[in-house]
Amino acid sequence: MQEFDHIEALWAKHTVDVKISADDMLKQAKKDVSNMRTKSLLNIIGMALSIFVIAAIWIFYDFTSISTHFGISIIVLAIAVYTIILYSNHRVIARNDFTQNPHVFLQKLKVYQLQRHQLYNRLYWFYVIALSLGMALYFYEVLANFQPWLQILFLFLSFGWMIFCSTLVRKAVIKKDKERIALLIEKFERISNQFKETE
Template sequence: MDNDNNIDFKDLWKKQSVSPPDMTDLLARVSKFKKTNLRCLWLTNIFLFATSALIIFVWSYCQPQFISTKIGIVLMILGVLIYLTVYNKLLGNYKNIDANQTNHEYLQSLILIKKKQNFMQTKLMNLYFALLAVGICLYMFEYASRMTVFAASLTYGITLFWMAFNWFYIHPRKTKKQQEKINSLIEKFEEVNNQLV
């Protein structure tokens, strides 16, 4: 006997009109879903791989003489590789959250992943930027040393200015927005999770 004061919620609940299941529609979505997922994964990877390929090409084509040039190239590639690895791992984690957990556990996994994403957007981006900046400066040294002092300082000046502009202006603005989004999401998930305590 329900203690719901004679309102038969179960009966009302089941009277909800239900959209008829359509198997073909579902299968169409399955294949579309697979395609978009793949595209997402490839875009970032292709872009970063192309960068690395270009750098390697320059190495083998220009035959740098200075050790600083080679270290510079290694640092840049390292930056790209670290970023790629973590990015792919995170994407994999996100897609493969075990859906067969209790809601409580599931919410905790979601929170954890969002926190990792936060880490990625701050600490990892910093590392990426630093490696890239140091790498480029070292890389340029060999070529700059062959220029006049004026041309060399101009080259370094423009490059450093561009990096500083990215680092101090574009980067903080972009991350701030993303961070706000992620933080509000974490907050919301935590709030929902607390309903279960």
């Protein structure tokens, strides 16, 4: 047993200083940034497509109630505003070439991190409230064509899905996004420090 403790003590004293060059770190960071930009862009495209789908329903289906038109307009407006916010967030990380100046990109990444925090907290709830109001006004006319048990089922499933997305899914996305951005910030801080050391 003493041998094991002795070996363990020796192992604890033995530290390996792994030096990764700034170029290797930049390659790793490039992949991470590319993935982040792609996910952000796909999110924006998905939101834009949902605007077109809802607008197509609005155009091609003959709604008679003013509340339905008002509800759909609120939904389209909420999604459009949220899409514009997502696009402005995307531009923060998409416009900058991090290989030219990692320090400037690091500052932009910290701005992006703050914007994502606002997006997931305050702005998200305005979005959910606007969508809920729009859906309630939309359902007023649409659900009148269904039997009562189908109306209840449809409302339960729709608002249940929104609650599920607003709680469990939102928390998981926030956690994953925070970790990914924090890791990328850490990488760029190391890259910036290595560039300072080489100068």
